[in-house]
Amino acid sequence: xxxxxxxxxxxxxxxxxxxxxxxxxxxxxxxxxxxxxxxxxxxxxxxxxxxxxxxxxxxxxxxxxxxxxxxxxxxxxxxxxxxxxxxxxxxxxxxxxxxxxxxxxxxxxxxxxxxxxxxxxxxxxxxxxxxxxxxxxxx
Amino acid sequence: xxxxxxxxxxxxxxxxxxxxxxxxxxxxxxxxxxxxxxxxxxxxxxxxxxxxxxxxxxxxxxxxxxxxxxxxxxxxxxxxxxxxxxxxxxxxxxxxxxxxxxxxxxxxxxxxxxxxxxxxxxxxxxxxxxxxxxxx
Numbered sequence: 001x002x003x004x005x006x007x008x009x010x011x012x013x014x015x016x017x018x019x020x021x022x023x024x025x026x027x028x029x030x031x032x033x034x035x036x037x038x039x040x041x042x043x044x045x046x047x048x049x050x051x052x053x054x055x056x057x058x059x060x061x062x063x064x065x066x067x068x069x070x071x072x073x074x075x076x077x078x079x080x081x082x083x084x085x086x087x088x089x090x091x092x093x094x095x096x097x098x099x100x101x102x103x104x105x106x107x108x109x110x111x112x113x114x115x116x117x118x119x120x121x122x123x124x125x126x127x128x129x130x131x132x133x134x135x136x137x138x139x
Numbered sequence: 140x141x142x143x144x145x146x147x148x149x150x151x152x153x154x155x156x157x158x159x160x161x162x163x164x165x166x167x168x169x170x171x172x173x174x175x176x177x178x179x180x181x182x183x184x185x186x187x188x189x190x191x192x193x194x195x196x197x198x199x200x201x202x203x204x205x206x207x208x209x210x211x212x213x214x215x216x217x218x219x220x221x222x223x224x225x226x227x228x229x230x231x232x233x234x235x236x237x238x239x240x241x242x243x244x245x246x247x248x249x250x251x252x253x254x255x256x257x258x259x260x261x262x263x264x265x266x267x268x269x270x271x272x273x274x275x
Contacts (some may be wrong), residue, residue: 012265013267014178014179014180015178015179016152016176016177016178016179016221017179035218035219036219037240038219038220038221038225039176040152040220040221040224040225041177041179041221042150042151042152042179042218042219042220042221043150043151043152043153043177043178043179043180044150044179044180044181045179045180045181045265047268053186082171082178083171083172083174083178084174084176084178085152085174085176089174089176093143102149126149128148128181129181
């Protein structure tokens with residue numbers, strides 16, 4: 001029987017953004033994105049839950065040292081996005097719409113590249129208390 | 140005397156920036172919050188009124204009417220907006236949570252009927268930071 005365990009780290013950041021497709025005219029953007037299209041941006045407190053799955057190490061009992069995971073998120077995700085305008089201040093969303101879905105995918109890709117392949121990884125991102133997304137969905 | 144609280148929420152962009160100061164001084168005082176291109180929050184708004192209950196209805200105030208006042212005069216003007224740029228009642232003001240709470244009080248208070256007193260505007264900027272304003 002597999003002794004896989006899931007461990008989680010919660011973090012948070014806040015940022016401004018807007019949803020806008022530059023290939024569409026203003027009327028279409030307003031129709032599709034509504035208030036989220038506001039030209040002068042709006043913002044959120046994002047809550048991020050990072051899930052790492054693995055087999056606890058025999059010597060430490062850890063799947064992953066959560067301090068290391070916390071540092072990894074702080075260094076590579078929070079410093080990049082916290083108190084930023086996602087559309088204007090980040091390379092990741094210079095052309096990609098910063099929807100919660102896309103933000104979750106971007107964060108996953110950032111962390112995936114920095115974690116051992118043996119770990120499974122999933123990201124859950126709350127845009128508000130009531131709106132949240134998960135990526136990837138296979139776990 | 141009873142107290143009744145309605146909870147609403149809105150999200151918005153803002154920055155903390157004093158135009159009378161240099162960029163360096165703003166960054167020194169406001170840190171990350173001075174980011175030129177804004178950042179944002181999910182604000183949670185608690186508005187509390189107080190008074191006596193009506194013997195016929197058992198109500199201090201009709202909560203639907205109360206909600207409509209908050210929606211009409213505060214939330215609709217703030218939700219999905221840039222507080223520094225898009226909100227007429229904040230023009231020329233610093234967009235701190237303290238100032239915002241007081242400004243929301245000023246927006247709501249004149250619309251309450253006689254016998255219903257505004258007691259507190261409590262505003263969460265994040266789940267860990269909030270301010271309370273009791274008027275005066």
